Amino acid sequence: MSSGSVGGGGQNGRVRIAVAAGPGDGGVLRPLDEDGTPAGPVQDVSDLVAAVREWERGEAPRWVWASTARLYPRLLDAGLRVGRCHDLELVENLLLGHAGRHGEPRSVRAAWARSRGEPVPADRPPQEEPAQASLFDDGAHKAADDIEQIVAVHAEQQRAMAVLDGFGLLGAAESAGALVAAEMTHDGLPWSAEKHDGLLTELLGPRPSGGLRPRRLQDLADRISAAFGPRTHVNPDSPAQILKAFASAGLPVPSTRAHVLKRLDHPAVPLLLEYKELARLHAAHGWAWLDTWVGGGRFRPEYVVGGVVSGRWATNGGGALQIPRVLRRAVVADPGWTLVVADAAQLEPRVLAALAGDRAFAAAAAHGDLYEALADAFAGAPSGARRLEGGGWGLEDGLSARDKAKLALLSAMYGGGTGEAVQLLAVLKNRFPDAFEYVEAAARAGERGHLVRSRLGRTCPPPSAGWRALTSAGDDDAPSGSRQGTAAQALRSRGRFTRNFVVQATAADWALALLGSLRRRLTPLGVPSSTPRLVFFQHDEVIVHTPAELAGDVADAVRASADEARRLLFGDTPVVFPMEIAVVERYADAK
DNA sequence: AGTCAATCTCAA
DNA sequence: CATGTTGAGATTGACT
Numbered sequence: 001m002s003s004g005s006v007g008g009g010g011q012n013g014r015v016r017i018a019v020a021a022g023p024g025d026g027g028v029l030r031p032l033d034e035d036g037t038p039a040g041p042v043q044d045v046s047d048l049v050a051a052v053r054e055w056e057r058g059e060a061p062r063w064v065w066a067s068t069a070r071l072y073p074r075l076l077d078a079g080l081r082v083g084r085c086h087d088l089e090l091v092e093n094l095l096l097g098h099a100g101r102h103g104e105p106r107s108v109r110a111a112w113a114r115s116r117g118e119p120v121p122a123d124r125p126p127q128e129e130p131a132q133a134s135l136f137d138d139g140a141h142k143a144a145d146d147i148e149q150i151v152a153v154h155a156e157q158q159r160a161m162a163v164l165d166g167f168g169l170l171g172a173a174e175s176a177g178a179l180v181a182a183e184m185t186h187d188g189l190p191w192s193a194e195k196h197d198g199l200l201t202e203l204l205g206p207r208p209s210g211g212l213r214p215r216r217l218q219d220l221a222d223r224i225s226a227a228f229g230p231r232t233h234v235n236p237d238s239p240a241q242i243l244k245a246f247a248s249a250g251l252p253v254p255s256t257r258a259h260v261l262k263r264l265d266h267p268a269v270p271l272l273l274e275y276k277e278l279a280r281l282h283a284a285h286g287w288a289w290l291d292t293w294v295g296g297g298r299f300r301p302e303y304v305v306g307g308v309v310s311g312r313w314a315t316n317g318g319g320a321l322q323i324p325r326v327l328r329r330a331v332v333a334d335p336g337w338t339l340v341v342a343d344a345a346q347l348e349p350r351v352l353a354a355l356a357g358d359r360a361f362a363a364a365a366a367h368g369d370l371y372e373a374l375a376d377a378f379a380g381a382p383s384g385a386r387r388l389e390g391g392g393w394g395l396e397d398g399l400s401a402r403d404k405a406k407l408a409l410l411s412a413m414y415g416g417g418t419g420e421a422v423q424l425l426a427v428l429k430n431r432f433p434d435a436f437e438y439v440e441a442a443a444r445a446g447e448r449g450h451l452v453r454s455r456l457g458r459t460c461p462p463p464s465a466g467w468r469a470l471t472s473a474g475d476d477d478a479p480s481g482s483r484q485g486t487a488a489q490a491l492r493s494r495g496r497f498t499r500n501f502v503v504q505a506t507a508a509d510w511a512l513a514l515l516g517s518l519r520r521r522l523t524p525l526g527v528p529s530s531t532p533r534l535v536f537f538q539h540d541e542v543i544v545h546t547p548a549e550l551a552g553d554v555a556d557a558v559r560a561s562a563d564e565a566r567r568l569l570f571g572d573t574p575v576v577f578p579m580e581i582a583v584v585e586r587y588a589d590a591k
Numbered sequence: 592a593g594t595c596a597a598t599c600t601c602a603a
Numbered sequence: 604c605a606t607g608t609t610g611a612g613a614t615t616g617a618c619t
Contacts, residue, residue, distance in 0.1 A: 489604095594617105
């Protein structure tokens with residue numbers, strides 16, 4: 001697997017430039033060969049942005065820098081975008097993980113110290129990172145030190161990655177992801193504050209002043225109290241008070257969860273369910289959220305690339321990866337623009353099919369609805385099982401063959417499949433033995449305390465010391481029955497984690513490759529002042545904000561990127577990764 | 592007055 | 604025998 005063209009942009013794939021910021025608006029550059037050997041002298045520049053712009057117009061090198069998240073926003077603010085980079089902190093993090101050293105400091109300074117056997121400085125927590133402006137304000141001697149360390153750490157990373165299959169692509173994809181993340185924060189997701197406010201007013205009543213409850217919530221709260229009796233006062237925000245009120249009414253309940261309340265026959269129940277739903281909207285995505293996170297018609301969350309162990313992204317604030325469906329009505333394209341919303345259909349089972357190289361399974365995943373294609377295999381399986389709302393499996397007749405296929409796969413990937421789904425798993429095992437065995441092997445590896453990896457080499461964290469102590473006991477310790485039970489539980493839990501990790505993390509590999517490829521394909525579309533932009537990414541879904549007349553080209557680019565990602569990860573697998581693409585004015589209209 | 596765990600609901 | 608993964612973020616209520 002070559003590092004391909006993910007994150008590519010320039011004609012010459014080999015030129016790299018190490019860059020350190022400071023002092024002031026200046027910086028220090030040094031050209032490198034691909035293996036990290038210096039290919040020219042250190043250059044001091046008084047205007048770093050101008051120097052980067054100049055190089056970018058010419059050779060379009062791969063920029064080697066400590067952290068995209070800290071450096072790139074400054075370039076974006078100056079109206080400059082770069083084609084490719086190597087993010088030293090992100091790559092260091094991947095390499096540490098591969099070595100089973102998750103969580104060790106990842107800064108350039110730390111990597112430098114580590115390689116020289118010196119004391120390794122802890123990473124600074126994000127909130128203590130120097131402000132953006134001061135990054136460009138370091139002393140001249142510091143920038144000189146920085147460039148020396150950057151060059152050295154980069155060379156070591158290139159050496160380390162060269163012997164790990166797929167790792168070059170992983171590092172390139174992670175770095176390209178960091179560029180996308182910074183650009184998405186810069187560009188923002190189109191967000192109509194007016195539509196959002198209208199929605200809140202419609203559901204909650206007009207915006208209240210001070211910390212008061214909106215009218216609709218107060219009204220519901222009053223009716224909830226009344227439903228428990230005259231002169232009773234129940235604060236619906238307090239689970240304890242709700243439990244007490246139901247107990248007094250002769251209806252003791254273990255919790256206030258929605259599915260528990262739904263089973264009760266009491267006039268307060270529908271009011272409480274409505275209250276809880278609206279109160280959450282108000283608390284999590286109400287006017288306060290709007291004031292904090294939306295400005296100038298854009299929602300600008302901060303993404304954390306590789307923030308989840310599986311390689312999925314996390315966010316730092318704003319909850320960008322949990323936008324409630326109702327609020328998608330507020331995501332509206334600019335006039336004359338449109339949103340291309342694309343999500344990968346049934347991504348994780350397709351990833352499993354491709355990973356396992358299961359011929360029968362891959363053939364089913366070669367086109368169309370994967371579960372439907374598998375349905376025949378499950379049509380005769382014993383009456384299915386279905387997840388009950390409260391957890392646990394329950395018998396439920398009337399499952400379609402397609403539902404049975406879906407349930408079997410989800411059980412295999414998530415580690416369920418005890419209970420009634422066991423028969424469906426048996427069908428999966430018989431008909432698709434390689435796919436079954438792939439996740440089983442990952443689970444067994446986990447239970448033995450081994451590490452498992454994604455297709456490109458992203459590695460799961462090792463089990464904790466506590467886990468090892470718990471699960472290795474059992475010899476001389478004469479553990480008690482409950483301790484054995486706890487140990488068995490810990491083993492199963494670890495197995496579920498590693499079982500899921502190989503699939504989820506490879507799906508994240510694929511999504512990252514798609515993102516890098518799509519970014520590169522979008523760049524030449526449109527004219528500089530009016531170019532399609534990636535504005536949202538959520539695990540297996542992207543949104544591109546584009547001039548309306550380019551929507552077709554964008555959709556083509558999305559499909560081509562999905563296919564390129566497939567090829568980069570899995571070569572000539574027959575498994576396809578179809579994208580469901582909607583061209584809409586509002587996100588809510590996508591599905 | 593701050594910290595923390597537990598609980599709840601949102602997303603994939 | 605127990606009974607599906609990864610997260611964010613708000614809130615309550617117990618704690619220091």
